[in-house]
Amino acid sequence: MECFIRGTDFDLWQADALQWFNIRPVVNIKVPFPVKWLRPHHNYCLNVDGAFKGTTGICGGGGCFRDSSGQFIYGFAFYYGAGSSLLAESREMHDGLRLALERRLPVSILYSDSAQLVGAIHSGRCPHWSVFPWWKGICKMVDQLKPIIQHSFREGNQVADCLANHACAQADNTAMASRGRRGAQTRDDEQRREERGEQQAPAPQGPTVLPPPPPVDYGVFMQGLVQAMQTQAQTQAALQAQLQAQAQAPAPVPQEHGHGGPSIMERFKRMAPPSFKAESQPLLAES
Incomplete structure (x- = not known):
């Protein structure tokens, strides 16, 4: 009776040992391929x-x-x-x-x-x-x-x-x-600048590339954004509540002017109508 084993990694010597017990493991052999550095054709x-x-x-x-x-x-x-x-x-x-x-x-x-x-x-x-x-x-x-x-x-x-x-x-x-110079080999007939005591000219500089800005912490950014939105919502709610309170408040009662007594208009309204019984009778007014 032969048995098959799948889904398990075996070495070659383990596979040979299992064959003595009529067990045939399915061995997946990966074909190796060489990996090396490849030089450029130019530049x-x-x-x-x-x-x-x-x-x-x-x-x-x-x-x-x-x-x-x-x-x-x-x-x-x-x-x-x-x-x-x-x-x-x-x-x-x-x-x-x-x-x-x-x-x-x-x-x-x-x-x-x-x-x-x-x-x-x-x-x-x-x-x-x-x-x-x-x-x-x-x-x-x-x-x-x-x-x-x-x-x-x-x-x-x-x-x-x-x-x-x-x-x-x-x-x-x-x-x-x-x-x-830029890594190129020095010619045999060319003396080195160090031996001649000359100062090497600075290499030409290319266009300046500014470094990128530092990365922003996404968690801190989102936390600040949420706090700003909450503060704005609270400010709007407080302003709306203040406007509603002002609309529901009763109209203010006009204060009396003068030295503690009724005003002239109020006194005029309280005056009694004139009596026509006798022309000589004076008008009465509430004191």
């Missing part, structure tokens, strides 16, 4: 990665630029403080594209191991409201540089992953560059 390649430490809640990002021959051009490791994995992935991609514009590095391809962020850029939809400022900046810089954005596994993005972990460990911002 430069940018690899970025973000790191998030769930125990401490801190995050950081790192990235590196390399040319078509695989030479290291420029690298960075930035510390972002408290955040999330998506926030780290968004900020390090934004910083990498910003450095490419500032140093005028034509990036032809960009690799990131965040499938969610890469899919959001291709679809044109923000993955989450907390990363909207950086996602908007990424879309603008992608329109300027026009790189090919592809997803890469972590095994093919090890340099950027190490830089991101270095930023979290050091809790500081670090930038590094190669000795040659």
Whole structure:
């Protein structure tokens, strides 16, 4: 009698042992495929990665630029403080594209191991409201540089992953560059500027890209909005109650003028009608 077992992961040696008992497990063998870094055909390649430490809640990002021959051009490791994995992935991609514009590095391809962020850029939809400022900046810089954005596994993005972990460990911002001009190898017949004692001219700066505004705490924002709405409702209710009280209040009684006695008009109204019995009889009035 043969038995079949499904829905369980077995190793090959476990499957061989089960066959001695006429048990045939269904083994799903995953075909491995090699993952490696692919160099660009022209211009430069940018690899970025973000790191998030769930125990401490801190995050950081790192990235590196390399040319078509695989030479290291420029690298960075930035510390972002408290955040999330998506926030780290968004900020390090934004910083990498910003450095490419500032140093005028034509990036032809960009690799990131965040499938969610890469899919959001291709679809044109923000993955989450907390990363909207950086996602908007990424879309603008992608329109300027026009790189090919592809997803890469972590095994093919090890340099950027190490830089991101270095930023979290050091809790500081670090930038590094190669000795040659933009990382290109120095010619054999060209003496180094350091040997000749000349000062190296500053690299041309590209357009200044302002950093995005800090993210807004959604909970604090909604709490303040609810309090403002409640205050406005209470103010309107108090004003309406005051108007209703004024409408229902009786008309004020006119106060008597003079020195405590009735007014002239009231005295005139209280006067008795004249008597026609005798013309010589004087008029009587109430005192």
